[in-house]
Amino acid sequence: MKQFGTILKFELKYFFKNKVFVGITIFLVILIAAVMFFPRIMTLVESDEGEIDVSSHRPVMLLKVFDPASGDTVKEIFASSFPDYDVYTTDQEVSEIENGISAGAFDCAFVMTGDKSFTYYVGNLSLYDMNAETATAALARAYQMNAMISGGVSPQDAADIMNVYIESETVSLGKSQLQNFFYTYIMIFALYMVILLYGQMVATNVATEKSSRAMELLITSAKPTSMMFGKVIASCLAGLIQLLAVFGSALLFYNLNKSYWGDNIIIESIFNIPPELLVYMLIFFMLGFLIYAFMFGAVGSTASKLEDINTSVMPITMIFIIGFIVVMTSMSSGEVDNMVMRVCSFIPFTSPMAMFTRIAMSVVPGYEIAISIAILIASTIGIGVLSAKIYRTGVLMYGTTPTIGNIIKAVWKS
Amino acid sequence: MDLELVNIEKSFGEKKVLTGVSFKAKGGKAFGLLGRNGAGKTTSIRILMNVFPANSGEVLIDGRPIDYSKTGIGYLPEERGLYPKKIIIDQLIYFAELKGMTRKAAISAIDYWLSRLGMTEYREKRLDTLSKGNQQKIQLITALAHDPDIVILDEPFSGLDPVNAMLLKDVVKEQISAGKIVLFSSHQMSYIEEFCDSIAILKNGVVAIKGDLHEIKRDYPRDRLVVRTQMPDAVRRDFGSACSETESGSLIIKLTSPDEKKAVMTRLTENYDIDEIKVFEPSLNDIFVEYAGDAPKEA
Numbered sequence: 001m002k003q004f005g006t007i008l009k010f011e012l013k014y015f016f017k018n019k020v021f022v023g024i025t026i027f028l029v030i031l032i033a034a035v036m037f038f039p040r041i042m043t044l045v046e047s048d049e050g051e052i053d054v055s056s057h058r059p060v061m062l063l064k065v066f067d068p069a070s071g072d073t074v075k076e077i078f079a080s081s082f083p084d085y086d087v088y089t090t091d092q093e094v095s096e097i098e099n100g101i102s103a104g105a106f107d108c109a110f111v112m113t114g115d116k117s118f119t120y121y122v123g124n125l126s127l128y129d130m131n132a133e134t135a136t137a138a139l140a141r142a143y144q145m146n147a148m149i150s151g152g153v154s155p156q157d158a159a160d161i162m163n164v165y166i167e168s169e170t171v172s173l174g175k176s177q178l179q180n181f182f183y184t185y186i187m188i189f190a191l192y193m194v195i196l197l198y199g200q201m202v203a204t205n206v207a208t209e210k211s212s213r214a215m216e217l218l219i220t221s222a223k224p225t226s227m228m229f230g231k232v233i234a235s236c237l238a239g240l241i242q243l244l245a246v247f248g249s250a251l252l253f254y255n256l257n258k259s260y261w262g263d264n265i266i267i268e269s270i271f272n273i274p275p276e277l278l279v280y281m282l283i284f285f286m287l288g289f290l291i292y293a294f295m296f297g298a299v300g301s302t303a304s305k306l307e308d309i310n311t312s313v314m315p316i317t318m319i320f321i322i323g324f325i326v327v328m329t330s331m332s333s334g335e336v337d338n339m340v341m342r343v344c345s346f347i348p349f350t351s352p353m354a355m356f357t358r359i360a361m362s363v364v365p366g367y368e369i370a371i372s373i374a375i376l377i378a379s380t381i382g383i384g385v386l387s388a389k390i391y392r393t394g395v396l397m398y399g400t401t402p403t404i405g406n407i408i409k410a411v412w413k414s
Numbered sequence: 415m416d417l418e419l420v421n422i423e424k425s426f427g428e429k430k431v432l433t434g435v436s437f438k439a440k441g442g443k444a445f446g447l448l449g450r451n452g453a454g455k456t457t458s459i460r461i462l463m464n465v466f467p468a469n470s471g472e473v474l475i476d477g478r479p480i481d482y483s484k485t486g487i488g489y490l491p492e493e494r495g496l497y498p499k500k501i502i503i504d505q506l507i508y509f510a511e512l513k514g515m516t517r518k519a520a521i522s523a524i525d526y527w528l529s530r531l532g533m534t535e536y537r538e539k540r541l542d543t544l545s546k547g548n549q550q551k552i553q554l555i556t557a558l559a560h561d562p563d564i565v566i567l568d569e570p571f572s573g574l575d576p577v578n579a580m581l582l583k584d585v586v587k588e589q590i591s592a593g594k595i596v597l598f599s600s601h602q603m604s605y606i607e608e609f610c611d612s613i614a615i616l617k618n619g620v621v622a623i624k625g626d627l628h629e630i631k632r633d634y635p636r637d638r639l640v641v642r643t644q645m646p647d648a649v650r651r652d653f654g655s656a657c658s659e660t661e662s663g664s665l666i667i668k669l670t671s672p673d674e675k676k677a678v679m680t681r682l683t684e685n686y687d688i689d690e691i692k693v694f695e696p697s698l699n700d701i702f703v704e705y706a707g708d709a710p711k712e713a
Contacts, residue, residue: 213495
C-alpha cells in the first residue's frame with residue numbers, strides 16, 4: 001500500500017511537470033474563457049460603435065409590384081418578412097433595376113410579374129440565400145389577404161386571421177431530449193477524448209519504462225499490481241483534474257457573464273445539469289476510464305518498442321470507437337433505448353457511455369443502473385488484476401511483440 | 415546471514431530454464447554466479463528477487479524461507495536503465511522510497527552515495543545528460559542506497575574506465591566487509607577471481623560446478639605441467655602428442671597420471687635446458703571454458 005502511494009505520487013508529479021499536459025490544460029481554459037467572455041466583449045465593441053449610422057449598413061431591397069392597388073399591403077408584408085432589409089417600392093424598368101444591382105446602388109429586387117409570380121434579381125447568389133423562399137411565403141400571404149379583402153373581410157380582420165397565434169405547451173413525463181442533448185453530447189465527447197488520450201498515455205508510459213529498461217529495476221522494487229494500479233489511478237486523477245479545470249472554469253466564466261448570454265437555450269441547458277447526473281457522470285467516467293486504462297497499460301507492457309504501441313492498442317481503440325459510434329448514432333436518432341443500446345449498457349466496455357446516455361436522455365429503471373454499475377465494477381477489478389498479470393509477464397518479454405495468444409498462455413501458466 | 419537456493423526448477427511454457435539449481439552464498443563473502451548467455455543466471459536472480467515464482471524449490475535465508483519484507487535486496491541489472499528524461503535526484507528518491515525508505519532517510523543516503531561516487535554535481539541534472547559510465551554510477555546508487563542485506567551486481571564493471579572501476583572495487587570491498595552477501599554475475603573472470611570466494615557455473619539451467627574457488631582449483635586434476643624452455647622443439651619431439659603449446663609460448667605436458675609428476679620433472683631437468691617448470695593450475699577462465707563451454711568435458 002505504501003508502494004502504491006509512492007508510485008501514485010511519482011506518476012502524478014509526472015503529469016504536473018509535463019509541459020504538454022499543463023500547456024493543453026491552460027490552453028483549454030483560455031479558450032473557454034474567450035468563448036464565455038465573447039458576448040460581453042461584443043457588447044463593449046458594439047456600444048463603442050453605437051454612434052455610427054447603422055441604417056447605412058442595411059441592405060436595400062426594391063419591390064416592383066404588379067397591381068399598384070395592393071402595393072401597400074405587399075410592401076408591408078415584405079418589410080416584416082425581411083426585417084434585415086430596407087424595403088422600398090419602385091416603378092423602374094427591369095433593365096434599370098438590373099443596372100442598379102450591378103452598379104451596387106441596391107442589393108436585390110423582386111419584380112412581380114403577376115398576383116402569384118415574381119422574379120428575384122440579386123448580384124451574387126449566396127449559398128445560404130433564402131430570400132426567394134421567404135418571398136414566396138410573403139407573396140402567398142399578400143395574395144390570401146387581398147383575396148379576403150376583396151371578398152368583403154375588413155383589412156384588420158384579414159390581418160388578424162393571417163397572423164393568428166397558437167399558444168402551445170409540451171409536458172414531458174420522461175426527459176426532454178431537447179434540453180439534455182447538448183450536455184450529454186459534451187459529456188460523452190469528454191469521456192471519449194479523455195479515455196483515448198490518457199489511455200494512450202498510460203500505454204506509452206509503460207512502454208517507455210520497458211524500452212528504457214527502467215522496468216528491470218521497477219519490477220524488482222515494486223509489486224506489479226501496485227505499479228499498474230498506481231500508474232492507472234494517477235492518470236485517472238490527472239484526467240479528472242484536467243476535466244475539472246476545464247469544466248470548472250467554464251462554469252465560473254459562464255456565471256461571470258451570465259447576463260450577457262441572455263436566453264441562449266443551448267448554453268443554458270449545458271449549465272443546468274441535474275446534480276445526480278453529475279454523480280453518474282463521475283461514476284461512469286472513473287470506471288470507464290479505469291477499465292480502458294488497465295487494458296492500455298497491459299498492452300503497453302507487451303510492446304517492445306514505442307513504435308509498436310500504435311498497432312498494439314488498435315483492438316482496444318476499435319472496441320471503444322464502435323461503442324462511441326453506437327451511442328452517438330442512437331443519440332442523434334433520439335432513440336436511446338433501442339435494443340443495441342440496451343445491450344451495450346450492460347457490456348462493461350460500452351456501458352460507461354451507453355448507460356450514461358440512457359440515464360441522461362431517457363428514464364432507466366434503478367435496478368438496470370445498479371446491475372450495469374455492478375457489472376462494470378466487477379469487470380474493472382477483474383481487468384485490473386488481469387492486466388497486472390499481463391504486465392508482469394509482458395514487461396520482461398523483449399524482442400518480438402508477443403501475440404495475444406502468447407500473452408494469454410503466459411498469464412495462464414503463471 | 416546465508417542465502418541459499420535449493421533445488422529451483424523453472425519453466426517458461428514448454429521451455430525448461432532451470433533444473434535443480436542449488437547454491438549457497440555466505441554473508442561477508444562475494445559469490446560469483448557464472449554461465450554463458452542464456453544459461454539461466456538472470457532467471458535465477460529474478461526468482462531470488464521474487465519477480466516471478468519458481469515452479470518448485472526454495473529460497474532460504476539462514477535456513478528459513480526468505481521474507482522479502484525483512485530482507486533488503488539491492489540490484490544492479492545487466493540491462494541498465496532508469497528514466498532518461500527525469501531529474502537524477504527525483505528518480506533516486508523514488509526508487510529508494512519504493513524499497514521502503516522514508517523520503518528523509520532516502521535523501522541523506524543518496525547524498526552520501528552521490529558524494530562517495532563523486533557525482534554530487536549531477537544531482538539536479540537529467541539522467542540523459544550524463545555519460546554512460548556516470549549513468550552506471552547513478553544506477554549503482556539505486557542498488558546500494560537502501561543499505562540492502564543482499565547486493566546483486568550483474569556485470570558491474572562493464573563500461574567503466576579504470577578509475578571508476580577502481581572506485582567500484584573499493585565500494586564492493588566495503589560492502590563485503592560490512593557483512594553483506596554480494597552476488598556477482600560477470601563475464602570478466604579477472605574480477606570474479608579477485609572478489610569471489612565461491613562460485614557456481616550454470617550451463618543450460620543446470621549447475622555445472624559450484625563451491626569454493628580455491629578448492630575447485632585445487633581439486634582440478636594436477637596432471638599437467640607447464641614448461642618454459644630454450645629447447646621447445648626437442649621437448650616436443652620427446653613427448654609427442656602429450657605436449658602442446660600455449661599462446662604465450664610455454665609448453666603443456668599432459669601426464670598419464672598425477673603420480674608421474676616427479677619422474678617427468680626429473681627427466682625434463684636432466685635432459686633439457688629448462689627455465690621454469692610447474693604444475694598447471696587452471697585460471698577461472700579455463701574452468702569456465704571447460705564447464706560452460708560446448709566442448710565435451712575432459713575426464
